[in-house]
Amino acid sequence: MRIDGKHYRTIWVAEDGWTVMILDQTRLPHEIEIAELRSLGDAAEAIEEMKVRGAPLIGATAAYGMCLGLREDVTDEGIERAYARLIRTRPTAINLRWALDRMRSRLLNQPYERRIELAYAEAAAICDEDVAICKAIGDHGLPLIRAAAARKKPGEPVNILTHCNAGWLATIDWGTATAPIYRAQEEGIPVHVWVDETRPRNQGAAITAFELLHQEVPHTVIADNVGGHLMQHGMVDLCIVGTDRTTRCGDVANKIGTYLKALAAKDNGVPFYVALPSTTIDWTMCDGLAEIPIEERGEAEVTHMRGRTADGRIETICITPKGSPAGNWGFDVTPARLVTALVTERGVCPASEAGLAGLFPERAG
Numbered sequence: 001m002r003i004d005g006k007h008y009r010t011i012w013v014a015e016d017g018w019t020v021m022i023l024d025q026t027r028l029p030h031e032i033e034i035a036e037l038r039s040l041g042d043a044a045e046a047i048e049e050m051k052v053r054g055a056p057l058i059g060a061t062a063a064y065g066m067c068l069g070l071r072e073d074v075t076d077e078g079i080e081r082a083y084a085r086l087i088r089t090r091p092t093a094i095n096l097r098w099a100l101d102r103m104r105s106r107l108l109n110q111p112y113e114r115r116i117e118l119a120y121a122e123a124a125a126i127c128d129e130d131v132a133i134c135k136a137i138g139d140h141g142l143p144l145i146r147a148a149a150a151r152k153k154p155g156e157p158v159n160i161l162t163h164c165n166a167g168w169l170a171t172i173d174w175g176t177a178t179a180p181i182y183r184a185q186e187e188g189i190p191v192h193v194w195v196d197e198t199r200p201r202n203q204g205a206a207i208t209a210f211e212l213l214h215q216e217v218p219h220t221v222i223a224d225n226v227g228g229h230l231m232q233h234g235m236v237d238l239c240i241v242g243t244d245r246t247t248r249c250g251d252v253a254n255k256i257g258t259y260l261k262a263l264a265a266k267d268n269g270v271p272f273y274v275a276l277p278s279t280t281i282d283w284t285m286c287d288g289l290a291e292i293p294i295e296e297r298g299e300a301e302v303t304h305m306r307g308r309t310a311d312g313r314i315e316t317i318c319i320t321p322k323g324s325p326a327g328n329w330g331f332d333v334t335p336a337r338l339v340t341a342l343v344t345e346r347g348v349c350p351a352s353e354a355g356l357a358g359l360f361p362e363r364a365g
């Protein structure tokens with residue numbers, strides 16, 4: 001997508017054919033910083049520190065991390081070492097394991113002298129496929145927004161609530177939850193997005209708002225606790241969020257707070273959609289609440305906030321009393337019963353085992 005008129009993907013290989021370039025998302029929205037990843041450690045730390053985040057982008061970064069790891073050790077042991085380092089970066093997004101499994105199976109049994117070239121080609125393929133998948137999610141989600149628009153007065157925008165960032169900065173391009181929004185914009189359907197700030201890392205306030213501003217999509221940043229009130233007052237026509245791992249039965253792990261929005265949506269009859277690529281479906285799991293690992297991150301993400309002062313300095317400040325402990329669960333699980341439908345690259349389906357099996361019969365059973 002575009003920043004100041006220049007098209008960016010979120011991750012790419014430099015002209016040297018080795019260095020992996022990323023937009024450092026910890027610097028957004030006040031600084032646009034491109035960071036270089038030149039080692040397995042750089043890639044792993046970029047995921048752990050959330051310089052890159054979002055399930056598909058985590059997977060793509062891990063794929064390129066495998067490339068960088070091979071430059072250090074092209075043997076089978078090198079592949080396993082890279083796999084072991086990268087798989088432990090973040091536990092919830094299933095794309096991480098999916099991408100590493102794909103890279104490992106592509107590379108083992110290949111001659112050493114071809115492995116680096118093959119690895120970069122496979123990582124690039126993962127990225128190119130993600131762009132096409134997210135565009136398709138947009139195409140399949142578009143009719144949902146168009147139907148909501150048909151229920152509005154002419155010219156009135158469709159009010160869409162989203163949580164966290166499931167935009168192009170969570171993927172390679174287009175995004176998942178934002179793809180239908182960008183497609184509606186392209187079709188001239190008036191939209192307005194309620195952007196949950198999404199404490200504690202503020203992916204909504206810092207990243208989704210940044211994206212929508214640069215894509216010229218009308219939006220309003222709101223505190224996380226506002227969404228239910230808006231839904232009670234008919235100010236939300238639909239919710240659309242992303243996911244880090246959805247089970248084959250339609251249970252959805254997503255950024256902490258998603259479950260609460262789904263409850264409010266259910267209570268107010270607001271459609272609640274989850275946009276996801278099939279790479280984010282964990283076909284080995286059914287009961288998300290019991291089985292999906294929920295990442296717990298450091299207290300400082302809750303007790304401190306980073307921002308820009310009035311005179312332009314970037315500062316981090318403490319917002320809690322010194323000595324007050326903080327809990328920081330990164331995700332929650334929305335049961336399938338609260339999800340109106342899943343929007344995938346193959347179409348829209350109920351959040352159920354039968355629904356997903358209908359779209360992905362090759363994965364069923």
Ligand SMILES: CSC[C@H]1O[C@H](OP(=O)(O)O)[C@H](O)[C@@H]1O
Pocket residue numbers: 053054055056163164165166167170171176177203241242243244254255256330
């Ligand atoms: C399209 S995946 C987006 C998904 O990832 C985010 O989590 P994080 O920013 O911690 O990587 C959030 O759950 C988004 O919905």
